[in-house]
Amino acid sequence: MAGIFSIFRRIYLTIYNWTVFIGWLQVFYLSVKTLKESGHEDVYAAVEKPLLWAQSAAVLEILHGLIGLVRSPVSATLPQISSRLYVLWGILWSFPEIRTHFLVSSLVISWSITEIIRYSFFGLKEAFGSAPSWLLWLRYSTFLIMYPTGISSEVGLIYNALPYMKESLKYSIRMPNKWNFSFDYYYLALGILGVYVPGTPHLYGYMLGQRKKALARAKSE
Template identity: 55%
Template sequence: MAGFFSILRRFYLTAYNWIVFAGWQVPSIVLGFENSKGIRVTNFSYTASNKFKIVFGVGVLYSFPEVQTHPLISSLVISWCITEIVRYSFFGTKEAFGSTPYWLLWLRYSTFLVLYPTGIASEIAMIYNALPFMKESGLYSVRMPNKWNFSFDYYYCALVVLAVYVPGIPHLYGYMLGQRKKTLMKPKKE
C-alpha cells in the first residue's frame, strides 16, 4: 500500500510542477509576441497578468492602477517568469525521471544570481511607488470601531513588508549561494 501512495505522490507532484510550468509559459509567450509587434512592454506586463489572471503581486499591481504602467513592471514580470519556468521545469523533470540534466540543474542554481536581484528590486520599487495610493485610498484597511474590535492598515503592513526585505534578501541570496555551491561545486568522483 505504501508503494501505491508513493506512486500517487510522485504523479501528483509531476503533474503539479508541469501544470504550473505551463501556466508561467502564457505570459512569457504573450510578452514575446507583443514585444515583437513593438508594443510597449510595460503595457503588456500588466495587461497579460490581468488577462490570464496570473497572480502578479495582486495586493499591489492589481489593486493600484496608478502603478500598472511603471517601467519596472517589465523587469518584475520577466524575472518572475524566467525564475518560475526554470524552477517548475526542474522540479517536474526531477519528479518524473528522478534526476535532471546538468544544464537544467545549472539553470536552477545559476539564474537566481541575476533574476533575484532584478525581481526583488522591482518588487520593492512597485510597493514603494504604491505607498501613497495605499495611504490615500485606505484599500484593504479595516478601521475601528467595528464588530470585531480589530484594526488593520494595509499601508503600514506594506511598510513592514519593505522592512522585512532588508534582512530577508541577504538571507535568501546567501541560502541560494550555499545551495548552488553544494549542488554545482561537488568534487568529482575519481
C-alpha cells in the same frame, strides 16, 4: 503501500510541475510579445490571467512541504511565496494605478524565467528521475541575476503603490467602529518593505548555499 504512495506522489508532482510550467511559459511569451508590440504599459493586462493562477498555484508548495511530499523546508518556501503573493494580489491586483509601471515588466520576466527553469527541472526529475546537467546548472545559477532583478522590482512596485494606499485607504479600517479596532494597509506595506531589508540577503545567502551543495553533488556523481 509505500511503493504505491511513491508512484502517486511522482505522478502528482510531475503533473503539477508541468502544468505550472505551461502557465509561466505563457506569462513569459505574452510579456515579451507585448513589450515588443506595444510597450511595457500593456504587459500586465496581457499576462494577468496566467500570472495570477501560475503564481497562486505555488501555495500548494507550502502544503507539499508541510506534508512531506517534497524535501524543501517550509521556512524557505513560505517567505518567498508569501512575498510574491503579496506583490501580486496585494499590490498589482489591488492598485491598478501601478500596472503600467515599467517595473511590472522586469518583475514578470524575472519571475517567469526563474519558474520556467525551476518547474521544468523538477518536472523532469519527477518524471524520469533526473534532469540534464545544463538544466541543473541553470536551476541553481540564474537566480544570481533573476533574484536581484525580481526583488528590486517587487520593492519598487510596493514603494510606488504607497501613495495610492494612503489616498484610497483601501483595506484600511478606521476608528470608531464596532470592533474598536483600526488597521492601516499603508503602514503594513511599510513594514513589509522593512522586512525585505534583512530578508533579502538571508534568502540570497540560503540560495547560494543550496547552489554550492547542488553543483558539488552533481560534480561528484
